[in-house]
Amino acid sequence: MDKQKIVSYYEKEGQLLKSADVDRYYRGAFKYASTHGCRRVILEKWFRFAKAKETFLDVGCELGYFVRKLTEQGLDATGVDISPTKIRKAKLIAQKLGFKCHFFEMDAENLEFENNSFDWVLCSETLEHVLNDRKAVLELIRVAKRYVIITVPLKSIFWRFLNNFSDIYGFDSLGAGHFREYTTLSLKKLLPENARIKAIKKGGYFVSFLDRFLPDLSIFKAILCVLIKKERRATI
Structure with a gap:
């Protein structure tokens, strides 16, 4: 897969994504996007531990929903995305709403920031x-x-079912673009030695409120959320 084709795909997605839809998207209000509301609930619980004046980066920020949320919480927040159009729209939304946050066009595989x-x-x-x-x-x-x-798609019946109807692995229709889903083990294998998992949550029974009442049947859930603590390397 050519990287430029990927950029073009998300540029087209960014051009069609409307700023008025952003909050509804993460509240799970869209008929086929309720799993995004499920991960938002989990993330907001973890973000309660973030303190004012701390720094925050969202990699793959799209139109900057979480960047604005953490700015509201008093953090110095930054968002990056591979799509120039999404970054442009994120800046316009933040400016219109009076948020002082930062947005940059950037590739997740090559982040242009210093260590730590x-x-x-x-x-x-x-x-x-x-x-x-x-x-x-x-x-x-x-x-x-x-x-x-x-947070990543959890390898489960949910995505197998969805792919039968939407070709989630394809790049020919918007809303797809997946290369893979993950298990807890496959995600752990990507982590370096100085990264320790502090918490794991799984969510996404199509609608977020069902997560509160149904048992933790991972094979039916859609989203894997992992909180990781970076350890300081031992000095000799």
């Missing part, structure tokens, strides 16, 4: 769209100072 630049790094529903996910994970850990949060 951000207290919190988020990569939510992005790794499955990246050619070299191992390289991207190493970049996330490299630029993180303390915590990394990764």
